[in-house]
Amino acid sequence: QxxxxxxxxxxxxxxxxxxxxxxxxxxxxxxxxxxxxxxxxxxxxxxxxxxxxxxxxxxxxxxxxxxxxxxxxxxxxxxxxxxxxxxxxxxxxxxxxxxxxxxxxxxxxxxxxxxxxxxxxxxxxxxxxxxxxxxxxxxxxxxxxxxxxxxxxxxxxxxxxxxxxxxxxxxxxxxxxxxxxxxxxxxxxxxxxxxxxxxxxxxxxxxxxxxxxxxxMVKRQQKVVDNVVSALTHSRVHPGLKVFREGVASIALDAIPGVREAGFTNDSHLAGGGALTEREATAEDLRATLEELHANLVKHEHSWPFREPVTPEEVPDYHTVIKDPVDLSLMAKRLADGFYKTKEVFLADVGLMCDNCKTYNPKESVYYDCAVNLSRFAHEEFRRLGLTFS
The missing domain is CATH 3.40.630.30 (Gcn5-related N-acetyltransferase (GNAT))
Structure with missing residues (x-):
């Protein structure tokens, strides 16, 4: 074994x-x-x-x-x-x-x-x-x-x-x-x-x-994908904007080099730009932001133990130890059902999910390590998206 x-x-x-x-x-x-x-x-x-x-x-x-x-x-x-x-x-x-x-x-x-x-x-x-x-x-x-x-x-x-x-x-x-x-x-x-x-x-x-x-083989496959992507898109790094050094307070979004080519327009962007604040965030905005955060959690390299629920077939005694299991697929369903009315409820589920993992698994295990890293990443994402937390 x-x-x-x-x-x-x-x-x-x-x-x-x-x-x-x-x-x-x-x-x-x-x-x-x-x-x-x-x-x-x-x-x-x-x-x-x-x-x-x-x-x-x-x-x-x-x-x-x-x-x-x-x-x-x-x-x-x-x-x-x-x-x-x-x-x-x-x-x-x-x-x-x-x-x-x-x-x-x-x-x-x-x-x-x-x-x-x-x-x-x-x-x-x-x-x-x-x-x-x-x-x-x-x-x-x-x-x-x-x-x-x-x-x-x-x-x-x-x-x-x-x-x-x-x-x-x-x-x-x-x-x-x-x-x-x-x-x-x-x-x-x-x-x-x-x-x-x-x-x-x-x-x-x-x-x-x-x-x-x-x-x-991976390198050859990557080359094929790169060729297809290159034929469909144009990736280019533009130099930084200098207008703000000259005293300009703001410019139109579509005046930024590359934005128009990327398909963005002023109409398609949130008015005012920038991160959402607590007062500015409507229920719809909050849901969109939490959906983005959830997608980033799913894609994170340390999220693989949390993407699906733990089944009795895999771990027979898991539900005996963990009374309130949470996983990313359950959180996706709750997002779709409008369960998360506030950011605190969403963050609480992330915390419970990671705490459950740390409760069941020994500290030196890879699962415990994944829980620590994913929790840290979730808090970093909250800051990046302009969502404060206590």
């Missing part, structure tokens, strides 16, 4: 982006896949991935010992004897992430241990972890992509199954796993042990995807 995954691999999942301004004033945004940096280290020879098992070779046995120690440190709830038994079991294989530093012997920084079932063409992931000091660098995503590639090539498997605890679900979802099992039950049920408190997750390993070249 995989355990403790959120701390090990999914602390801050993201796509890295680089924003640059070209000479002609156009803006170029380069989106990078999560494992872009790790792939660069591979190309420089600083990082490698190797499929190893207990074949008796001194090098592989040393790597397995290092990997066993990492699993023991990162998965403290897992019995040490159980980790040793599976890592050194000759039916199990491990994909080790190996770091090379000049003047030092290669060292294992993480890995995935799995058991391949060759006749049934699937593998069961037992352990998955990265050393604490090597986290949040894209190694977790690169490790999973390499594991898919190597297991498909070496073991000819086309699916992965794993039992994930609450901390691991978020990581596995980002690696293509889901809780809807598409494999026929008779193919896997007699072979997989059922773990109490774990959620069974599945990942299909496509024969048409080169998993170790995903960074290049």
């Amino acid at each position: 995989t355990e403790g995954m959120s701390e090990s691999l999914a602390k801050k999942p993201r796509l890295d982006g680089v924003v640059a301004e070209n000479d002609d004033g156009t803006i170029e945004v380069e989106i990078k896949s999560r494992d872009f940096t790790a792939k660069q280290e591979e190309e420089r020879g600083e990082l490698s991935f190797k499929c190893i098992w207990n074949d008796g070779s001194p090098t592989n046995l040393r790597f397995l010992c290092e990997l066993k120690e990492i699993f023991g440190q990162q998965l403290p709830k897992m019995p040490k004897e159980y980790i040793v038994r599976l890592v050194f079991c000759k039916r199990h294989k491990s994909v080790a992430a190996i770091k090379r530093t000049p003047g030092m012997p290669p060292r294992v920084i993480g890995g995935i241990c799995y058991r391949p079932y060759h006749e049934e063409r699937f593998g069961e992931i037992a352990f998955c972890a990265i050393k604490t000091e090597e986290q949040v660098r894209g190694y977790g995503t690169r490790l999973m992509n390499q594991t898919k590639h190597l297991s498909r090539s070496i073991d000819r498997i086309d699916h992965f199954l794993t039992y994930a605890d609450n901390y691991a679900i978020g990581y596995f979802k980002k690696q293509g796993f889901h809780m809807h099992i598409t494999m026929e039950r008779g193919r896997w049920a007699p072979l997989i042990k059922d773990y109490e408190g774990g959620t069974l997750m599945e990942c299909y390993i496509s024969p048409n995807i080169n998993y170790i070249e995903i960074p290049a």
Whole structure:
């Protein structure tokens, strides 16, 4: 059973982006896949991935010992004897992430241990972890992509199954796993042990995807999207306005360079401009502002645990602990129903949602971290939109 995954691999999942301004004033945004940096280290020879098992070779046995120690440190709830038994079991294989530093012997920084079932063409992931000091660098995503590639090539498997605890679900979802099992039950049920408190997750390993070249694939896809967007729009950065330095108090909105090209007119903008104040905000304006805030919350990188309600199937005891659950989908319904008459009620729901998360999850978990970051972002958005709060 995989355990403790959120701390090990999914602390801050993201796509890295680089924003640059070209000479002609156009803006170029380069989106990078999560494992872009790790792939660069591979190309420089600083990082490698190797499929190893207990074949008796001194090098592989040393790597397995290092990997066993990492699993023991990162998965403290897992019995040490159980980790040793599976890592050194000759039916199990491990994909080790190996770091090379000049003047030092290669060292294992993480890995995935799995058991391949060759006749049934699937593998069961037992352990998955990265050393604490090597986290949040894209190694977790690169490790999973390499594991898919190597297991498909070496073991000819086309699916992965794993039992994930609450901390691991978020990581596995980002690696293509889901809780809807598409494999026929008779193919896997007699072979997989059922773990109490774990959620069974599945990942299909496509024969048409080169998993170790995903960074290049993302770049090609981005180029296609950029070309389409460029054909439909014209993004340009204009120099700042100088008229205010010359004593001009105000200018027409459509006199600002680029505003007319963007499709804005004075008629389509709120009269007077600027942020809404408490007295100026009508019920309609407040609702529009809260809808904008809600949309920004949904898009935020730390909002993924809050977008849908927690179900008893996912977390059986959640509603026993949390008596008043709130999630972003419920808040969307309340917005549509006109439930939020004041900004304080909306902010109270955001606070309750985040407090529920911090009540149920331990402080060191990724869910607690998401709650802290999302709450901070909500307050920043209130300030940006001109909504004061106590």
